[in-house]
Amino acid sequence: MPEIRLENLVKRYGNVQVLHGIDLAMAENEFTVLVGPSGCGKSTTLRMVAGLENVSEGEIYVDGTPISHLDPKDRGLAMVFQDYALYPHMDVARNISFALRLQKRPKAEIEAKVREVADIVGLTEFLHRKPGALSGGQRQRVAMARALAKDSGIFLFDEPLSNLDAKLRGQMRAELAIMRQRVQKNMIYVTHDQIEAMTLADRIVVMHGGYIQQQGTPEELFKRPANKFVAGFLGSPPMNFLDADLQDQGGTLHAVGQGFSIALPASKAQALGRTAGAVTLGIRPSDLNFDPGAPDAAAFDLKVQVSEYIGAQSVLVCQTGGAQVTVELKSETPIALGETLRFAVRPEGLHLFDRATEAAL
Amino acid sequence: MQYDRQNPAFYALLVALIFMAVGPIVLMFANSFKLDVDIISGSSGLLFLPTIQNYETALCDILWYEPDHLDFCALKFGGAFINSLIIALVSTVLTLVIGCMAAYALVRFRFMGRDTASLTTLLVRMVPPAVLLVPVFGLWNNEFCLDKDGLIGGYIRDTFGGRGDVCLAGTHSGIILIYVAMNLPFVIWILQSFIVQVPRSLEEAAKVDGAGPFQVFFQIVLPLIKPGLAAAAIFTFRIAWNEYLLASALSDRNTKTVPILIVNNTSEFNVEWGVIMATGMLLAIPPIIFTLFASRQIITGMTAGAVKG
Numbered sequence: 001m002p003e004i005r006l007e008n009l010v011k012r013y014g015n016v017q018v019l020h021g022i023d024l025a026m027a028e029n030e031f032t033v034l035v036g037p038s039g040c041g042k043s044t045t046l047r048m049v050a051g052l053e054n055v056s057e058g059e060i061y062v063d064g065t066p067i068s069h070l071d072p073k074d075r076g077l078a079m080v081f082q083d084y085a086l087y088p089h090m091d092v093a094r095n096i097s098f099a100l101r102l103q104k105r106p107k108a109e110i111e112a113k114v115r116e117v118a119d120i121v122g123l124t125e126f127l128h129r130k131p132g133a134l135s136g137g138q139r140q141r142v143a144m145a146r147a148l149a150k151d152s153g154i155f156l157f158d159e160p161l162s163n164l165d166a167k168l169r170g171q172m173r174a175e176l177a178i179m180r181q182r183v184q185k186n187m188i189y190v191t192h193d194q195i196e197a198m199t200l201a202d203r204i205v206v207m208h209g210g211y212i213q214q215q216g217t218p219e220e221l222f223k224r225p226a227n228k229f230v231a232g233f234l235g236s237p238p239m240n241f242l243d244a245d246l247q248d249q250g251g252t253l254h255a256v257g258q259g260f261s262i263a264l265p266a267s268k269a270q271a272l273g274r275t276a277g278a279v280t281l282g283i284r285p286s287d288l289n290f291d292p293g294a295p296d297a298a299a300f301d302l303k304v305q306v307s308e309y310i311g312a313q314s315v316l317v318c319q320t321g322g323a324q325v326t327v328e329l330k331s332e333t334p335i336a337l338g339e340t341l342r343f344a345v346r347p348e349g350l351h352l353f354d355r356a357t358e359a360a361l
Numbered sequence: 362m363q364y365d366r367q368n369p370a371f372y373a374l375l376v377a378l379i380f381m382a383v384g385p386i387v388l389m390f391a392n393s394f395k396l397d398v399d400i401i402s403g404s405s406g407l408l409f410l411p412t413i414q415n416y417e418t419a420l421c422d423i424l425w426y427e428p429d430h431l432d433f434c435a436l437k438f439g440g441a442f443i444n445s446l447i448i449a450l451v452s453t454v455l456t457l458v459i460g461c462m463a464a465y466a467l468v469r470f471r472f473m474g475r476d477t478a479s480l481t482t483l484l485v486r487m488v489p490p491a492v493l494l495v496p497v498f499g500l501w502n503n504e505f506c507l508d509k510d511g512l513i514g515g516y517i518r519d520t521f522g523g524r525g526d527v528c529l530a531g532t533h534s535g536i537i538l539i540y541v542a543m544n545l546p547f548v549i550w551i552l553q554s555f556i557v558q559v560p561r562s563l564e565e566a567a568k569v570d571g572a573g574p575f576q577v578f579f580q581i582v583l584p585l586i587k588p589g590l591a592a593a594a595i596f597t598f599r600i601a602w603n604e605y606l607l608a609s610a611l612s613d614r615n616t617k618t619v620p621i622l623i624v625n626n627t628s629e630f631n632v633e634w635g636v637i638m639a640t641g642m643l644l645a646i647p648p649i650i651f652t653l654f655a656s657r658q659i660i661t662g663m664t665a666g667a668v669k670g
Binding site for chain 2: 051078082086087099
């Protein structure tokens with residue numbers, strides 16, 4: 001419910017600075033996902049919001065009130081930990097009601113609340129089991145139920161699904177999405193899994209090296225990545241990057257690299273504001289299509305090395321002039337391994353990045 | 362069920378070990394039912410006329426009847442037994458309370474000199490108790506005293522009687538204090554290894570759930586290190602119960618413990634073997650009960666299910 005604002009948040013361990021001034025505002029009832037590779041500072045940011053790490057510099061505001069000097073217990077938030085962190089000596093019901101019992105709520109109220117949240121996460125029949133007697137998925141639910149029982153407006157998730165196997169993770173992800181619709185809370189969710197980020201988030205915040213790289217809706221980030229890192233991080237299989245140089249060829253701007261010369265659409269060329277220079281050409285595997293008749297200026301000739309069949313789609317690992325390119329196609333497309341084939345690129349699927357600064361052009 | 366056939370030497374070794382472990386106890390048990398004559402003669406072996414006379418002598422001050430063979434009850438087993446219980450239990454409880462808090466601080470808090478403190482606790486354990494004897498005896502008798510004319514000292518003297526200043530020597534507290542000091546390092550050391558195993562995220566979860574530092578400690582950490590507490594309790598109780606050297610120097614007539622009492626049965630002229638054996642058997646009972654009770658708490662895998670699967 002409340003609005004959370006991080007202002008110039010800095011974290012140092014001794015002389016090592018791991019967060020370099022994080023500015024972030026999370027609106028009411030927003031599901032914000034912090035995503036990034038290991039060590040990018042996303043968990044540290046979350047733990048600072050929770051009060052489990054000290055803030056070196058900057059301030060955290062909840063509804064305009066600074067909270068960074070408060071103990072975790074006084075911040076009124078709920079958290080789901082990566083390793084669940086269930087109290088092993090208490091049964092499920094007591095795990096869920098721990099926070100309420102600390103608040104000395106009336107017994108009847110506690111019981112009702114436990115039953116209510118157990119019902120939400122589907123644990124009603126396990127209330128008297130100890131965590132040791134539960135499966136991984138059930139433990140995960142207990143952790144969620146424990147956080148839900150607290151009735152706090154802010155919900156923090158620290159990689160909650162990363163310990164589950166792939167199938168269960170998909171299932172829990174869907175359940176989370178459903179739960180997210182049922183309970184209106186301000187949620188901050190940390191993950192290194194870009195699929196979780198894309199599917200759950202209202203707003204994705206991509207972090208890398210202690211900086212926020214870009215934030216916005218999943219669609220914004222996917223379609224208009226601010227730099228090469230964001231472009232490469234979101235999307236699976238990841239975006240292809242090819243070194244190219246801008247050249248004016250008979251009035252049209254071309255991106256020319258080893259074995260290709262792609263004409264840029266006029267709108268794109270205009271927006272670039274330059275007609276020469278070293279760039280990196282980024283193309284998502286799904287923006288390439290098998291098309292033997294495509295013109296030179298809109299196609300790559302790729303030597304197909306491996307075809308990875310993943311069901312309806314196949315991922316082709318191809319080679320062009322020393323660089324590796326992946327292509328995602330419908331599996332029924334007839335492809336012969338080892339042959340050099342022509343793939344057309346969709347004009348709107350061309351992303352250009354400055355080769356030195358890696359910023360999107 | 363098929364068992365592998367073992368080497369006969371293996372069984373011979375097992376039997377030898379069992380004999381070594383159980384033999385003395387069997388001997389003590391058998392001899393406690395013999396008259397001194399039978400014990401000394403040595404010829405009767407396991408064939409003798411059992412008698413409970415030795416037990417009657419040992420327990421004479423708490424029996425409801427007067428045994429026929431005694432004209433004077435010299436042995437105050439009941440009193441010594443209660444002294445032993447008080448000293449062993451109180452020192453065990455104190456050691457555990459102080460020990461678990463110290464261990465927690467050493468494991469979880471970052472402060473200057475933490476590693477030094479941790480190492481020193483173990484080094485102190487290496488000092489043999491006999492080394493402590495002389496200085497402690499001197500301190501307890503001469504330094505840690507309350508003036509008999511003072512307010513508290515005077516009150517104690519008026520209430521309990523006695524002469525001289527009120528000193529730690531000869532009191533339960535004096536012995537308990539030295540036992541706590543003696544056992545604390547090892548208990549801290551044992552408990553540290555148990556506390557390290559409590560996942561930090563459990564404590565963090567409790568903090569987020571609204572628990573203060575003491576609630577985290579008592580409601581989360583303490584229940585999880587119960588096996589460690591039990592092991593430490595058995596260890597401490599056993600040492601405090603059996604300790605002879607320090608207790609013999611620091612106790613007086615009214616505070617002596619059972620081991621001291623047993624040795625008092627030897628005199629220049631006579632060693633009452635039968636009574637010693639009987640008292641020894643009685644001495645062995647409380648630690649056995651205590652261990653059975655405490656070892657129930659040693660359940661492995663207490664933290665199972667706390668964190669990931």
